[in-house]
Amino acid sequence: MFRSLRRLPRPRVNRRAVGAVVVAATLSLSACGMSEDTTASGSGAEDTTSCQTRTPVRLVLQWVAQSQFAGYYAAKEKGYYDAECLDVTIQEGGVNIVPQQVLSAGNAEFAVSHVTKTMATREQGADLVNIGQVFQRGAYLQVAWADSGIKQLADLKGKKVGSWGFGNELVLFAAMKGAGVDPAKDVTVVQQPFDMSLLLKREVDAAQAKIYNEYAQLLETVNPETGALYKPEDFSAISLQDAGYTSLEDGIYARGDWLAEDANKDVAVKFLKATYKGWGFCRDDLAGCVEIVLNNGSALGQGHQTWMLNEVNKLVWPSPDGVGTVDQKAWDQTIKIAIDAKVLKADPGEGAFRRDLTEKADQELKAEGFDITGEGYKPETVELTAGGK
Missing domain, CATH: 3.40.190.10 (Periplasmic binding protein-like II)
Incomplete structure (x- = not known):
């Protein structure tokens, strides 16, 4: 969630994420020679791809490294982004880093944010589009x-x-x-x-x-x-979810003008495909995914991050229409809440989200044997420890 943890002293240095907004990289279309990946659940992963070049893209998160963002770290660590010929830089969020603003300024290709906050930025003139709704439920x-x-x-x-x-x-x-x-x-x-x-x-x-x-x-x-x-x-x-007030939270956003180029649409599909595979790994290997989060510099301990990932998995899985698919009813309710609260003046309209990119990513994953719905997902029982250690 947005700013959900205090910024604590961190025991590890995150050598993979950048600490500040980087200068926009020039995107180049990847030329890839793909060999078959037979991983069905996303829990295996070794990069079997040979890429002549990799397209550099940047993802900005809402907060620091924690299990809320585990799927993105897993996709990077397990080689899923590499397998799609992408060179992904993950930038942590923070008190002075607002993902939708970083995205609208052109300093990232993708951002993780809540629907309401992003649509408020869109209403102010930023052409931001939801291309994948990872969290299907509110928390x-x-x-x-x-x-x-x-x-x-x-x-x-x-x-x-x-x-x-x-x-x-x-x-x-x-x-x-x-x-x-x-x-x-x-x-x-x-x-x-x-x-x-x-x-x-x-x-x-x-x-x-x-x-x-x-x-x-x-x-x-x-x-x-x-x-x-x-x-x-x-x-x-x-x-509040049980009370009937679902508000969609973590989704993946890109700029509409950037997506207007066919090459960038292809990049977006590859990014979504690898990301969803990362969330599949976290679904199927809780302990292994938590270890990845900890290795990327989480400030809180293994116990807390295990609880967090177990609960986050419940927000993602099952995804009856396919992981990342926007549920129209949940979207409409989210927008209504924002309008009633006078955060939005009006419904942002059909162009505020698109399903086609996620649908293509899910189709490719399904063809490879990946479980895109997690219909049989069952959460684990996590025993908490003092201080979340």
């Missing part, structure tokens, strides 16, 4: 103490409600309004840091969280009264 929670009496959104009336802001409040406010709670009148909204400290200190009655990140931070904290970790029953977690 927002509003978490309170179990003894607070807060069991549903209507119970937030009269309470201190934590929110990160930066656009992350949109879904929460829409859900509250739907439950008869006016965020402007019925609650005290407290600016929440990107952690759960305010809730743990009972300085807010409910705090914003993502199921794959901040919620785990609570369960990785020692209860001073028992000396053991807090348990799910110590909290009341309200899922």
Whole structure:
């Protein structure tokens, strides 16, 4: 999610990602000699491709290296981008790096971002297009103490409600309004840091969280009264997704003018194909994928990243229409939430997303034996550890 972790001292140096926006590279069309890749699930991977040249492309993420972006790191580490004759540079996000702005400025070919934030940038004149919706489901929670009496959104009336802001409040406010709670009148909204400290200190009655990140931070904290970790029953977690307020999060974006060139459309298909294969690897080899994330400089530990990837996989898989396919109903609801919150003035229209590139990538993957839907996917049971170590 956007800015979901505090920037902590990092034990590893990420030698593969760049630390700042790089000067735009000149794209050249790859000439590849492809040999057959028989990997069916994306969990094998060795680069069996011989490329005369590789097309350099840059991907900018929303935040630092963590399992939220595991599929991209896996695609790079396992050689899937190389197999498509791509030379991919992964740039981490940060406090001063906004992916959709980096993309619109021409300093990346692809960006990972939320629909609402990207469409707001598009409405301001940037020709940004969703070409692959990796996360099929939303992950927002509003978490309170179990003894607070807060069991549903209507119970937030009269309470201190934590929110990160930066656009992350949109879904929460829409859900509250739907439950008869006016965020402007019925609650005290407290600016929440990107952690759960305010809730743990009972300085807010409910705090914003993502199921794959901040919620785990609570369960990785020692209860001073028992000396053991807090348990799910110590909290009341309200899922905005379950309340009917899905808002599409991490998707892949490119510039419309860049995609107008046929050579670049081919590059985009190759990028999507390799990326989806990376997410397939993370689906099928949880531990192996977490190791890749850790090796790319994650600031948090193995326990936390394992929980995160397990929960993120639930957002990606299953993908009934094929991995990366935009669900029209979920898109429409996301846009409606943004318009109701006055973040968007109007529906961005049909050109805001396109399915054809993902459809082609999925068709090629399916022909190679890759499972593009993950219909049989089953999450693992992850035991959290103190501090997420």
